[in-house]
Amino acid sequence: xxxxxxxxxxxxxxxxxxxxxxxxxxxxxxxxxxxxxxxxxxxxxxxxxxxxxxxxxxxxxxxxxxxxxxxxxxxxxxxxxxxxxxxxxxxxxxxxxxxxxxxxxxxxxxxxxxxx
Amino acid sequence: xxxxxxxxxxxxxxxxxxxxxxxxxxxxxxxxxxxxxxxxxxxxxxxxxxxxxxxxxxxxxxxxxxxxxxxxxxxxxxxxxxxxxxxxxxxxxxxxxxxxxxxxxxxxxxxxxxxxxxxxxxxxxxxxxxxxxxxxxxxxxxxxxxxxxxxxxxxxxxxxxxxxxxxxxxxxxxxxxxxxxxxxxxxxxxxxxxxxxxxxxxxxxxxxxxxxxxxxxxxxxxxxxxxxxxxxxxxxxxxxxxxxxxxxxxxxxxxxxxxxxxxxxxxxxxxxxxxxxxxxxxxxxxxxxxxxxxxxxxxxxxxxxxxxxxxxxxxxxxxxxxxxxxxxxxxxxxxxxxxxxxxxxxxxxxxxxxxxxxxxxxxxxxxxxxxxxxxxxxxxxxxxxxxxxxxxxxxxxxxxxxxxxxxxxxxxxxxxxxxxxxxxxxxxxxxxxxxxxxxxxxxxxxxxxxxxxxxxxxxxxxxxxxxxxxxxxxxxxxxxxxxxxxxxxxxxxxxxxxxxxxxxxxxxxxxxxxxx
Amino acid sequence: xxxxxxxxxxxxxxxxxxxxxxxxxxxxxxxxxxxxxxxxxxxxxxxxxxxxxxxxxxxxxxxxxxxxxxxxxxxxxxxxxxxxxxxxxxxxxxxxxxxxxxxxxxxxxxxxxxxxxxxxxxxxxxxxxxxxxxxxxxxxxxxxxxxxxxxxxxxxx
Numbered sequence: 183x184x185x186x187x188x189x190x191x192x193x194x195x196x197x198x199x200x201x202x203x204x205x206x207x208x209x210x211x212x213x214x215x216x217x218x219x220x221x222x223x224x225x226x227x228x229x230x231x232x233x234x235x236x237x238x239x240x241x242x243x244x245x246x247x248x249x250x251x252x253x254x255x256x257x258x259x260x261x262x263x264x265x266x267x268x269x270x271x272x273x274x275x276x277x278x279x280x281x282x283x284x285x286x287x288x289x290x291x292x293x294x295x296x297x298x
Numbered sequence: 299x300x301x302x303x304x305x306x307x308x309x310x311x312x313x314x315x316x317x318x319x320x321x322x323x324x325x326x327x328x329x330x331x332x333x334x335x336x337x338x339x340x341x342x343x344x345x346x347x348x349x350x351x352x353x354x355x356x357x358x359x360x361x362x363x364x365x366x367x368x369x370x371x372x373x374x375x376x377x378x379x380x381x382x383x384x385x386x387x388x389x390x391x392x393x394x395x396x397x398x399x400x401x402x403x404x405x406x407x408x409x410x411x412x413x414x415x416x417x418x419x420x421x422x423x424x425x426x427x428x429x430x431x432x433x434x435x436x437x438x439x440x441x442x443x444x445x446x447x448x449x450x451x452x453x454x455x456x457x458x459x460x461x462x463x464x465x466x467x468x469x470x471x472x473x474x475x476x477x478x479x480x481x482x483x484x485x486x487x488x489x490x491x492x493x494x495x496x497x498x499x500x501x502x503x504x505x506x507x508x509x510x511x512x513x514x515x516x517x518x519x520x521x522x523x524x525x526x527x528x529x530x531x532x533x534x535x536x537x538x539x540x541x542x543x544x545x546x547x548x549x550x551x552x553x554x555x556x557x558x559x560x561x562x563x564x565x566x567x568x569x570x571x572x573x574x575x576x577x578x579x580x581x582x583x584x585x586x587x588x589x590x591x592x593x594x595x596x597x598x599x600x601x602x603x604x605x606x607x608x609x610x611x612x613x614x615x616x617x618x619x620x621x622x623x624x625x626x627x628x629x630x631x632x633x634x635x636x637x638x639x640x641x642x643x644x645x646x647x648x649x650x651x652x653x654x655x656x657x658x659x660x661x662x663x664x665x666x667x668x669x670x671x672x673x674x675x676x677x678x679x680x681x682x683x684x685x686x687x688x689x690x691x692x693x694x695x696x697x698x699x700x701x702x703x704x705x706x707x708x709x710x711x712x713x714x715x716x717x718x719x720x721x722x723x724x725x726x727x728x729x730x731x732x733x734x735x736x737x738x739x740x741x742x743x744x745x746x747x748x749x750x751x752x753x754x755x756x757x758x759x760x761x762x763x764x765x766x767x768x769x770x771x772x773x774x775x776x777x778x779x780x781x782x783x784x785x786x787x788x789x790x791x792x793x794x795x796x797x798x799x800x801x802x803x804x805x806x807x808x809x810x811x812x813x814x
Numbered sequence: 815x816x817x818x819x820x821x822x823x824x825x826x827x828x829x830x831x832x833x834x835x836x837x838x839x840x841x842x843x844x845x846x847x848x849x850x851x852x853x854x855x856x857x858x859x860x861x862x863x864x865x866x867x868x869x870x871x872x873x874x875x876x877x878x879x880x881x882x883x884x885x886x887x888x889x890x891x892x893x894x895x896x897x898x899x900x901x902x903x904x905x906x907x908x909x910x911x912x913x914x915x916x917x918x919x920x921x922x923x924x925x926x927x928x929x930x931x932x933x934x935x936x937x938x939x940x941x942x943x944x945x946x947x948x949x950x951x952x953x954x955x956x957x958x959x960x961x962x963x964x965x966x967x968x969x970x971x
Contacts, residue, residue, distance in 0.1 A: 193479070200468055213471050220478045227486040237851060240921040256485065259434055261855060263478060266441045270471055272947045273448055277464045279951065284457035304901075304910035312898050319891035357901075357911040374911075 185226050192219035206278040206288040210271060217267040221260045228253030303355040303376045305342060306386060306425040307439075309335050314418035321411035328411040329401055332418055336394045339421070343383070343390040347782070352379045354431060375431030375492065381636070381789040384782070385428040385560050388640055391767065392551050392647045393421050395760035399651050400544035402756050403658070407542065413453060419446040420548060424556040432491040433481045433569070440477070440524070440557050444470050447553055450545045451537045462540035466533045473523035473530075480516030483509055484569075497569045507575060514570050514580070521565065525558020527621065528591035531614050535598075538613070539606035539663075543654020546606060550613045551647035555639045559620055563632065567790035572627045584625030585716050592618030592723040599730050605653045605663045605738070609646065612689070612730065615723060616642045622720060623704045626711040633780075633787035634703035640783070641688065641696040641771060648685035648764035652678055655753045655761065656738060665734060670743030674750050677758035679739050684765025686735050688772070690728040696771035821871050829871035836864035844937040848929045849921060854936025861941035866948050883953065886946035893939030900931050 196219055199212020229252055236254035238247045282288055313335035317328040357374040378386075397417070404410055423443025430436040448470065452463035481491070487505040490496050499505065505513075519530070526534040534554075538546050566572055572580060595615025602608035616638070623635035653663070655678045660668045672679040688695035691702075701724050708717035752758065771779065844857025865882045904912035915931070918924030 193475075196475075197472065200472060206464070209468060213468070216471070216475050220475050220482065223479065224482045224485075227482055235851070237849075253489075255491075256482075262434075262438055265855065266438070266445070266474075268944075269445050270441075270467070270474075272951065273445060274464070274467055274471075275951055277448075277452055277460055277467065280452070280455055280460040281457070281464060284460065301905070301909065308898060308902065308910075312895065315891045315894040315898070319888060319895065322888070356909060357904075 185229075186223065189219050189223040189226065192216075192222065195219075204290045206281060206290060207275075209290070210274045210278065213274060214267065214271055217263065217270075221263055221267075224256045224260050224263070228256035300353040300355055300378065302342065303353075303378050303429060304357055306339065306429060307376075307422050309338050309342075310418040310422035310425065314415045314422060317411050317415040317418060321409075321415070325411045328414040329397075332397055332414045335418060336390065336397050336421070339386075339425070340390040340394055343387040346378060347383045347387050350380075350383075350785070354378070374435055376426075376429040377431040378429060379789045380782075380785040381560070381563065381787075382428050384636060384640060384786040385556055386425060388643050389421060389424050389428070389552055389556065392547070392643050392764070393417075395647060395651065395764050396544045396547050396551075399547075399654070399757050399760040400542075402754050403543055403654055407453065413450070413542075416446045416450050416453075417545075417548070419443075420450065420553070424552060427556055428560055432493055433484065433496065433565075434491050436493075436561060436564075437474070437477055437481060440561065441474055443553060443557060444474065444524070447537075447545075447549055451541045451549075453542055453545065454540070459540045462533075462536040466537040469523055469530075469533045473520040475520075476516040477520035480513040480520065483513040483516070487513075493564060493569050497571060500569065501571055501574060510570065510576065514576055517565050517570075518562075518580075518583070521558055521562050522587070525554050525562060525617055525621075526591075526614050527558075527587045527617065528594050528614065529587070531591070531595075534614060535607055535610045538610040538650075539604065543606075543651060543657065546609075546654070547647040547650035550610060550650055551643040554613065554617060555643055559617070559624075559635070559639050563624065563635070563790055566624070567632070577627065581625050581627050584621050585713065588618045588621030588623075588625055589716060589719050590618070591615060591621060593719060594618075596723050596726045596730060600726065600733075603665050605656065605665055605668075605734070606650065607663075608665070608730070608734065609649050609653060612727065613642070613646055615727065616646070616689070618723070619701065619704055619720060622713075622716050623707055625716075626707050626713065628707060628711055629784075629787055629791040630703070631707040631711065632791050633784050634700060634707045636786050637696075637775075637783045638700035638704060641700045641768065644764050644768050644771065645685040645688040645695075645697060648681055648761050648768070649689065651757075651764070652682035652685065652761045655757055656682070658753055658757075659750050660747055661750075665737050667744065668738045668747075669741040670739075671747070672739045673743055674747065675752035675758075677752055677755070677762065681758060681761030681765045682739060683735060684768060685761070686731040688765070688768040690731045691724050692728075694769060694772050696768050696775065699772055699775045825871045829867055833864055833868055836867070837861055840864065840937070840941070844933045845923065845930060847933040848926050849923070854933035855940050857933070858937045858940025859944060861937060862944035862948070865941070865945040869949065869952065882945060883949045886942045886949060889938055889942035890946055893935050893937070893942055897932060897935035897939060900928065900935055904928075 192215055196212050196214070196216025200209050200216055201212075203209055203212060233252035234250045236251040236257065238244075238251075278288060313331050316331050320327045320331070354375050354377045357376065400413070400417075404413055407413065420443050423439050423441075423446060426439030427436055427443060430439055448463050448467045451466055452460045484496055484505070485491055487509045488496055488499045490499060500510065523530040523533075538550050541549060566580060566584075570576060570580070592615050595611050595613070595618060599608050599611035599615060602611060620635045620639050620642070623631045623638065625631070655675070656668065656671060657663050659671060659675050659678065662668065684695075688697040691698045701720075705717055705720055705724075708714075708720060840857045840860035842857075843852035843860060844854050847853030847857065865886075868882065901911045903914045904910050907914040913926060913928040915927035917926055923930065
């Protein structure tokens with residue numbers, strides 16, 4: 183249960199950083215924290231108390247493996263989600279660089295060309 | 299045909315990477331590769347729709363034992379049914395028009411092979427999202443399309459474009475995170491990801507009510523952001539106009555529908571269940587948000603002087619129509635919503651493309667600085683007028699039929715107030731577009747534009763083709779098109795003429811999707 | 815980081831020794847991905863980190879770093895296309911992404927040859943894609959060509 187609380191707290195921290203902070207790189211960090219909060223939650227969903235890693239060893243029967251291992255599916259999901267997060271973060275950093283090039287600043291308040 | 303379902307994703311994905319491969323040596327091949335790709339998609343989508351085939355294709359499904367058959371891992375299910383067919387065909391048609399339009403339009407931009415690569419990636423993501431049979435793959439394909447769209451909005455690399463893309467990316471990332479969290483909650487409660495299975499489990503009460511409520515709220519917030527519902531709309535009027543015109547047409551015409559509306563229909567109707575415990579409150583929510591989007595969007599559109607910004611606000615308003623139609627929770631309402639989403643893709647695609655042409659002709663997007671363009675650009679005018687008549691809901695065009703259907707669906711469901719609001723919004727839409735056409739296309743030609751001339755045929759023909767499709771859609775509606783769209787609605791609602799479809803979806807995923 | 819001279823001689827010599835080992839380790843992680851923890855993505859990340867190390871040590875404009883920077887985008891596309899081609903070969907075994915190669919004994923490298931090939935394609939894709947993204951961002955001021963839009967590509971491995 184405490185682990186779920188940790189994921190929720192991280193989610194809040196990430197959301198705060200992403201939406202409230204004015205510095206663009208702090209927004210990038212907020213996004214990363216937000217994503218890893220969700221990833222942490224997904225891994226926790228598949229956790230089995232005292233379970234073994236979901237890698238089958240030679241000589242282990244399928245039944246024994248399925249009984250003892252943690253759920254591998256969320257781990258596969260998290261791997262995919264990490265890749266997506268990586269792409270997002272890279273794009274965000276590239277956009278920040280462009281913005282710095284145009285405005286000479288990474289302060290979101292200085293970006294004023296767009297209204298509402 | 300069913301074996302070929304993965305090709306809907308494979309072709310654009312392959313074209314995207316082929317474009318990247320040729321970008322240094324033979325950049326001129328990128329448009330050709332993309333054209334071959336979208337034409338193949340068009341052929342596939344037409345074949346699929348005509349055959350009316352429905353079924354699932356499973357990618358992977360590797361067994362654990364090397365020779366044994368006892369255990370196997372379920373692979374990635376791609377499901378093709380009536381609802382998917384409508385959206386696949388729509389993506390193929392609008393993409394083709396957009397691609398042809400972009401050949402000449404994009405000539406002024408740097409790094410064109412990257413544009414073609416990203417455009418193909420966008421198509422791959424949308425096709426995948428429409429075909430995905432489970433929640434997680436829906437999320438993955440939604441993300442592929444979204445990431446491609448963030449990069450495309452920033453493609454001009456000016457301050458305005460990059461800023462709009464950054465804003466869009468932040469809100470899009472929050473939306474994605476909440477969708478993924480919702481999927482995590484569903485998986486935690488049921489251990490299932492397959493949409494059909496989750497739907498069955500939810501209907502059987504297999505999920506605690508609070509979990510379901512939280513997951514629903516997360517899905518609604520995430521998909522609502524992607525669909526630009528009114529309280530979540532802030533990114534759209536910046537992002538859509540900032541992109542190059544062909545991309546604006548893709549984003550406003552297709553992206554908000556495949557990622558927003560399609561995913562909402564699938565998840566709300568098939569997974570969470572509009573007839574279930576949460577059905578009543580979901581209906582109210584959809585109606586309220588829909589009315590807000592309809593009225594707010596059209597009022598904000600009326601005040602705009604930037605042509606593309608006006609079109610973007612009008613997209614929000616039109617999405618409101620779709621949302622209230624979904625809020626009726628009847629077969630007729632869903633059919634009307636799908637038909638309106640389909641029509642909106644055609645006419646809003648045409649309008650954004652013609653806005654690009656007008657920008658090229660007049661050198662500005664400011665409506666007050668344009669006028670009399672009909673005299674110097676007849677071909678562009680034909681397309682723009684056709685699409686405007688359609689969005690305004692003038693009778694022979696398809697926009698008339700879908701708005702009429704939405705009103706009928708609302709009034710037969712007893713929602714008179716919402717119906718009256720929708721009718722008033724339709725009138726306001728008519729006013730908006732009459733005003734735009736009068737200012738831009740007719741009236742006096744400013745001195746400044748005397749020497750201007752029409753855009754090349756490869757830019758005006760796609761717009762005209764889309765406008766003609768709007769007309770054909772309107773003419774064919776009473777003559778058989780209604781059956782096709784109704785079939786799509788039957789994929790999620792049982793109170794229509796055919797009522798086996800949702801059960802059929804479950805059967806397909808189980809028998810064809812689950813066997814090795 | 816954009817210093818094209820790279821770092822001191824100590825770092826450069828150590829990097830020259832380590833680079834091969836890092837690349838082999840990445841390859842091994844990818845090759846045995848179906849038997850042990852790891853796989854194409856993890857292996858590709860290790861390989862990309864090796865390339866990043868080369869850029870940091872030697873600078874972006876000469877040495878191995880320049881070579882990788884030049885070819886990263888093309889290799890990335892080749893990796894993706896190879897994955898798609900291998901996946902399409904699955905049609906010969908009945909369906910998309912199906913294992914088409916003959917399968918050997920369990921718990922050996924040959925137990926699933928088609929998965930090994932897929933992992934290698936992913937290794938190429940992720941290694942080159944991640945590195946292309948890094949170099950697009952790190953060398954941004956030097957190159958100033960509009961390739962930054964490239965950096966989203968890591969997202970579909």
